[in-house]
Amino acid sequence: MSSGIEYVPVIGLEVHAQLLTRTKMFCRCPAEFGAEPNTMVCPVCLGLPGALPAVNREAVSMAVRLGLALGCTIENESVFARKNYFYPDAPRNYQISMYDRPLCCGGSLVFEDGEEEVSIGLERIHLEDDAGKLLHDRGGHSLIDFNRCGVPLVEIVTLPVIRSPRHASLYLQRIRQLLRYLGICDGNLEEGSLRVDVNISLRERGDETLGTRTEIKNLNSFKAVEAGLETEIERQRGELEAGGKILQVTNLWDAKEKRLVMMRRKEHTNDYRYFPEPDLPVLTVGDDWIEDERAKIPELPLERERRFQREYGLSAYDAGVLTTESNIADYFEETVRLTGEPKMSANWVMRDVLRELKTSGGDIGVFPAGPDALAGLIDLIKEGVVSTSAGAEVFTAILESGESAVDAVRRLGLEQISGEDVLEAIIDRIVESNPDALERYRGGKKQLMKFFVGQVMKESGGKADPVIAGEILRKKLDG
Ligand SMILES: [Zn+2]
Numbered sequence: 001m002s003s004g005i006e007y008v009p010v011i012g013l014e015v016h017a018q019l020l021t022r023t024k025m026f027c028r029c030p031a032e033f034g035a036e037p038n039t040m041v042c043p044v045c046l047g048l049p050g051a052l053p054a055v056n057r058e059a060v061s062m063a064v065r066l067g068l069a070l071g072c073t074i075e076n077e078s079v080f081a082r083k084n085y086f087y088p089d090a091p092r093n094y095q096i097s098m099y100d101r102p103l104c105c106g107g108s109l110v111f112e113d114g115e116e117e118v119s120i121g122l123e124r125i126h127l128e129d130d131a132g133k134l135l136h137d138r139g140g141h142s143l144i145d146f147n148r149c150g151v152p153l154v155e156i157v158t159l160p161v162i163r164s165p166r167h168a169s170l171y172l173q174r175i176r177q178l179l180r181y182l183g184i185c186d187g188n189l190e191e192g193s194l195r196v197d198v199n200i201s202l203r204e205r206g207d208e209t210l211g212t213r214t215e216i217k218n219l220n221s222f223k224a225v226e227a228g229l230e231t232e233i234e235r236q237r238g239e240l241e242a243g244g245k246i247l248q249v250t251n252l253w254d255a256k257e258k259r260l261v262m263m264r265r266k267e268h269t270n271d272y273r274y275f276p277e278p279d280l281p282v283l284t285v286g287d288d289w290i291e292d293e294r295a296k297i298p299e300l301p302l303e304r305e306r307r308f309q310r311e312y313g314l315s316a317y318d319a320g321v322l323t324t325e326s327n328i329a330d331y332f333e334e335t336v337r338l339t340g341e342p343k344m345s346a347n348w349v350m351r352d353v354l355r356e357l358k359t360s361g362g363d364i365g366v367f368p369a370g371p372d373a374l375a376g377l378i379d380l381i382k383e384g385v386v387s388t389s390a391g392a393e394v395f396t397a398i399l400e401s402g403e404s405a406v407d408a409v410r411r412l413g414l415e416q417i418s419g420e421d422v423l424e425a426i427i428d429r430i431v432e433s434n435p436d437a438l439e440r441y442r443g444g445k446k447q448l449m450k451f452f453v454g455q456v457m458k459e460s461g462g463k464a465d466p467v468i469a470g471e472i473l474r475k476k477l478d479g
Pocket residue numbers: 024027028029040041042043044045046150
């Protein structure tokens with residue numbers, strides 16, 4: 001039953017990203033993932049009485065760079081604040097975060113969805129420290145690992161301006177890409193170095209009043225973000241159409257069962273009793289510091305994507321794929337520089353290199369076939385020494401042996417046969433042993449050309465130059 005009212009989703013995202021600093025936010029403990037539980041701790045991050053925090057300069061630099069890349073205003077003065085709450089993963093009983101004076105304000109993330117340019121406005125980016133990790137069901141107990149306690153986080157908060165689950169997912173993909181381009185977060189959603197909470201409400205179309213919003217947590221993949229939001233939009237729509245009221249709740253996404261589980265009902269907004277952190281001075285980031293960070297920002301994903309289309313004549317899709325990760329874009333550009341062949345290089349990187357990386361789960365930084373090896377192969381194909389189909393075999397050989405393309409071709413005997421004498425001999429043999437096909441071809445069945453070309457390729461072990469073979473064949477068959 002439809003009430004005839006159209007509801008529009010209003011979505012906001014809060015992303016927490018663990019910064020790739022060497023040490024924690026307020027102490028000198030290593031900020032490492034995967035160490036033995038409770039080995040990376042000290043009085044400061046354990047919140048022992050009398051221990052004093054000191055700000056990690058590297059974390060501030062990273063947050064400033066992120067803010068600049070997103071067009072935020074970087075505040076010369078910002079204030080760390082205590083966010084008070086009681087939970088076993090926070091031994092101090094408060095988190096050091098930022099409240100009314102965050103480091104970065106405003107800004108936006110721009111991306112393309114097909115032909116549409118989407119700009120998602122940001123409210124703020126601030127620094128804070130992470131809580132410990134609860135490990136449940138350990139012999140009937142829950143245990144706490146404090147290693148994560150104090151690891152630096154940036155929290156990136158959008159305005160409630162995202163209009164669809166798809167855009168929410170694209171936004172998250174682009175934020176992850178940007179964090180990785182800037183080298184400040186590894187963006188691992190499964191391990192939780194990148195976490196996202198979404199809030200969602202529905203409003204009636206034409207009415208600017210926002211409805212009651214609910215939150216979803218535990219969204220640890222792009223798919224989960226989209227599916228969780230779609231489920232919640234349907235739930236809220238059903239509730240409203242039935243004349244019900246939306247309650248302010250926090251839901252957990254159960255990815256296995258593809259459903260939402262209510263975690264808690266919020267009767268009141270949480271009162272964290274924020275106040276300025278008395279153990280830390282005002283965070284002062286001067287203009288010189290800001291300019292130093294600006295100088296470290298590499299070409300950003302969207303700029304690079306657009307330049308690839310312009311400079312190399314690539315399609316939007318190809319440019320998008322090739323700039324997903326900066327090291328893949330670097331690999332591609334180096335290959336183009338060596339070959340002067342953007343299109344061919346794009347095809348090889350997108351098809352063979354990316355497929356190999358996907359199946360091997362490898363990192364292009366340690367890929368056995370570097371741009372010089374691939375460029376060597378592309379040159380051989382361009383010069384007609386190997387055919388495109390034999391090229392795939394050569395590429396596999398390079399991956400396995402690490403040898404150059406020239407050596408692999410020689411070892412495997414894959415040089416293309418383009419000598420007319422050799423090809424003519426092969427073709428004569430084929431024409432002689434297929435008199436029926438020849439008669440039918442001459443009788444008008446011209447599509448048999450394909451059959452003859454196939455025979456030539458078979459006879460030559462895939463090494464015949466198809467262009468030259470085609471010319472000779474046409475002469476023989478038509479003559
Ligand atoms: Zn510590």
